[in-house]
Amino acid sequence: MNLFSFFEAHRNPLVRLMDHIGKMETMDAHRLNGRVIAALGKAVGALLPFLFSIEGLFGSIYLKIKGREEFRPVNTRKKEVSVVILNWNGEGIIRECLLHLEKALKKTPGEHEVIVVDNNSTDRSVDLLCRDFPWVKLIGLKKNLGFSRGNNKGVKASGKDIVMLLNNDVLVSEDMFNRLLSHFDDGSVFAAAPKVVLENGDLNEGHSWGEFRDGMMLFYNERQSKEFEVIDRPSLTLYPIGACAIMDRKIYW
Numbered sequence: 001m002n003l004f005s006f007f008e009a010h011r012n013p014l015v016r017l018m019d020h021i022g023k024m025e026t027m028d029a030h031r032l033n034g035r036v037i038a039a040l041g042k043a044v045g046a047l048l049p050f051l052f053s054i055e056g057l058f059g060s061i062y063l064k065i066k067g068r069e070e071f072r073p074v075n076t077r078k079k080e081v082s083v084v085i086l087n088w089n090g091e092g093i094i095r096e097c098l099l100h101l102e103k104a105l106k107k108t109p110g111e112h113e114v115i116v117v118d119n120n121s122t123d124r125s126v127d128l129l130c131r132d133f134p135w136v137k138l139i140g141l142k143k144n145l146g147f148s149r150g151n152n153k154g155v156k157a158s159g160k161d162i163v164m165l166l167n168n169d170v171l172v173s174e175d176m177f178n179r180l181l182s183h184f185d186d187g188s189v190f191a192a193a194p195k196v197v198l199e200n201g202d203l204n205e206g207h208s209w210g211e212f213r214d215g216m217m218l219f220y221n222e223r224q225s226k227e228f229e230v231i232d233r234p235s236l237t238l239y240p241i242g243a244c245a246i247m248d249r250k251i252y253w
Helices: 003-007 013-026 034-066 094-106 125-132 146-157 176-185
Strands: 081-087 113-118 137-140 162-167 203-205 208-213 216-221 244-248
Touching: 081 094, 081 146, 094 113, 094 125, 094 162, 094 176, 113 125, 113 146, 125 137, 137 146, 146 162, 176 244
Parallel strands: 081 113, 081 162, 113 137
Antiparallel strands: 162 244, 208 216
């Protein structure tokens, strides 16, 4: 049993409660006073430090049981990447993803690997991978495990110091790895991520940050409003996006 599965966003009772509060606030049928809802949100928010400390305690115990170390800055990792791609019925898109990825990795010094985890596809994805991409390590799952557990199967099978989670519809640029890996010269860096741009040039995902207000954590991304600053330099971000995140494998695991 994985203790941390309880804290996954789609299962976390705090996340679900706050989501429910937000929905009640927008539903006329409940006719609840906004101030009452805000007060409830603040009450839950006041409990968060205590609840997170409990989560941290459970996490420390879990790590000790598993014999794993907690986060510590590192500077001995090799700049070699295990790229993990989760696939489900991606026959029509994964080819372009892998072709772009192959070009980018060939321009990146070191020995790298690509792992495709197939989430029990019903199309001909597996046949395509076996026929056209024999250099890819394929992990076929007997049932669809979803995003988090599916990706973790690939991370567990990876063998490089750096791991990248890449969506099968993302096309990487040829210089992306060299740019992102340069940040791992700093031993305190856990993860890095590029911006994701749509085919028409619009920003799909970029720099993110959070603000705690009225008992809720509000999340923002630079794509949301022209009023927000557009980041044109390396900058700290609240989280690396799951579609294209590159991380220290040991710390992640």
